[in-house]
Amino acid sequence: MPIYEYRCRKCQSISSHFTRRVSDPLEPSCPACGSREMERLISRVAYHRSMKDIHEASGEPDEPHGLDYYKDPRNIGRWTEKKFAQMGIEMPEEVRTMIDAAREGELPPAVKDI
Ligand SMILES: [Zn+2]
Incomplete structure (x- = not known):
């Protein structure tokens, strides 16, 4: 809307x-x-994308690490940072917060089901 x-x-x-x-x-x-x-x-650029959108927009992980790589939350953060850099967009604060939480060992809610 x-x-x-x-x-x-x-x-x-x-x-x-x-x-x-x-x-x-x-x-x-x-x-x-x-x-x-x-x-x-002229509206400010509002950035309301969920982690799911980001995953869909950026496609499958392209690193040859296999599933185990992504069981380590720190690697999820690393991959996300790389994808944001590739897309040329600044990382939203909420994603940054999620990655920081992941680095503390807490999985972001969006990837818990995977
Ligand atoms: Zn008025």
């Missing part, structure tokens, strides 16, 4: 509005003052 941020031209308050479909016309009104003079903001 697309979510857009709007700023009210009257009171400058910023609010989020969503639409069911991209093609739907969106005529938001300001929740603070009720004005319909709203200006759409």
Whole structure:
């Protein structure tokens, strides 16, 4: 569901509005003052991808280590870091936190079932 941020031209308050479909016309009104003079903001790049998405986007591990390699949580972190670098994107804070936790020996929830 697309979510857009709007700023009210009257009171400058910023609010989020969503639409069911991209093609739907969106005529938001300001929740603070009720004005319909709203200006759409270019949304900041929100990064809401789960570990599952990352795994799907990056494909199978390509290192020839076999399954045992990934039983060591530290190697999962190493692989994830490498994949992020390959995709040229900055690692989201939540992933960084997961990897740090994995290095302490705690498996991230997304890979526990594998
Ligand atoms: Zn307003």
